[in-house]
Amino acid sequence: MAEPMLKPPKSAISPITWVRQNLFSGWYNTLLTLVVGYLLVIGVGPVFSWLFFDATFLGSGPSDCTGTGACWLFISERLNFFIYGFYPDDLQWRVDVMFGLLALSFVPQFIERFPGRKWFGLFGLTGLPVVGYFLVPGGNFGLEVVESSKWGGLMLTLILAYIGILASLPIGIVLALGRRSEMPIIRGICVVFIEVWRAVPLITVLFMASVMLPLFLPDGMNFEKLMRALIGITLWQSAYMAEVIRGGLQAIPRGQYEAADALGLGYWKKTGLIILPQALKMVIPGIVNTFISLFKDTTLVLIIGLFDILGTVQSTITDPAWQNVAIEGYVFVAFCFWVFCFGISRYSQNLERKLDTGHRT
């Protein structure tokens, strides 16, 4: 047959045709386009002029914020506090080093052809926490001690989220495997652990850790509030993580287990080489979802008096020297959270594409 089976593809459509086809294809679509367009024009205009055109960016104090727009001056004046909390000025380079290492570890992950980016990522997951453990609190190698009560702002948010995420994943995997174990005691313990932690709200966990636990501990044995909050967050998060991973484990066809058994693999080899790689790949969206929600849940430490980024902002927007800077403060916090959560989400999509081996049906 000389005739091709398929018609040649249509040539690219001109913008005018596109607009006609998509926006004005009938009287009701035309009406909708006009109404939505009008709403956008009257809505977006004021927002942009508040955000940028009428906003105050430069100045030296509250008296310079006279315009009708946002007072970003308030944010820039307090930026140091919002990022580092009470961390001493002359030691902030340590936190900067950590920020730098964090960026160095994860920015390459977005660049497809970056040489050796796997190693950067691996450093972010293993080396970074170790460096941070020695660098941020100090006390070793002649570094001055900075108590955790002085940590705050964005840095504290990142510490809470990072440690929570990093620790909860392995614990969650172990719990998920334990829950599917054939040994009744292990299975029982895992089920109880998961169901108990998953059934309480994070606020309760934090409150318990911050208010009740110190009363139980003997005098003198008092570990820091941040540490207690971190343990609470990690345990709570790992229960959630376990359930997400269990979903992946259950989705692996029975044949995969049997095939692994037939090859003579033991339990750990079977799990590590056959089951987990497939199961984890399958639940990446679920895992990332949990990460993002944990990242945002860290703001709950506010209620136990830890100054995360939201806490630092909330404690300063009541400053009577500044007029009504609450909206600016909250917009700033929202923007910071959006940047990080969007980054996590993009990275996970990246990862999904890369690991996709086409088993979808």
Added chain:
Amino acid sequence: MKNTKSIAIGAVMLCGLFSVSAASAATTLESVKENGHLQCGVTSGLPGFSQPDDKGNWTGIDVDTCRAVAAAIFGDAQAVEFTPLTAKERLTALQSGEIDMLSRNTTWTLTRDASLGLNFTGTNYYDGQGFLINKDIGVDDATQLNGATICIQAGTTTELNLSDYFRSKGMEYQPIVFDTSEQTVQGFAAGRCDVLTSDRSQLAALRSKLSDPSSAKILPNTISKEPLGPVVRQGDDQWFNIVKWVLFAQINAEELGITSDNVEDMLKSDNPNVQRLLGTDGDMGAKLGLRDDFGHQIVKLVGNYGEMYDRNVGPDTPLGLDRGLNALWTEGGILYAPPLR
């Protein structure tokens, strides 16, 4: 792996239950000296009382109260670490020994003093609950507020005082409850209510946050007593005395006219009261377990009570509060410190 961890934590908690009575031998003063700093609980942000400034330094009258204690012990007003606490955790943090003293605008009540194992050492600010009203409703006195809609912050004694007050006057009101003071003001500004009620010390600051402050006014009525002061754990009388007498020293210093500016000149004073306070004569400090010049250090580093007041909440600050009840007894207020002798 995980399970061993949770078991370990459970075990730790159990052990804690049994050994809770094992009190540590060291007194609070000794442990403070050993740590090299005072651990002081403050609010997590209340204008004029304790709030981080743009450099992240804590400022406020409650903060200065802690600094004065540090000055008395160490001769260094910076030897304080602050623990920001929410209203719910503040008393537990003190009971569990996480902090050495609490200075977090806490109202002195019988229940707190008698049943929680705590001691209030005095009052560093006499507050009371008041009303901020929209001028349009044309009310001059709180007794005319029958049927008003009132914005309040949830979970505070303010809420209880308000209901007590209206019940005792046989009046009705419509409460509109918000979570934070910021939201309360926004609600008031948006016209959701005619009246906003809060501690008087905060009303002026809240009013200044309105886009048109002249549209609102503060009613003269005060419907509750709110003596706010530092708190310590029960059972360490020496520490109780120290925190108590640091505040008394500040009040006495104002009465004697000693300020941070003239304190060095005052060292040469012939007045025996001044000499005892500044430690040039007598051993007042030793009786408390402190250095004899503790009064000198407090006034030099933090100032007398009046200076502390004016710097944080006085007429020249955004809060703009007159001394009122917080003036010395010689000037029409109720600040009256026992003699330092």
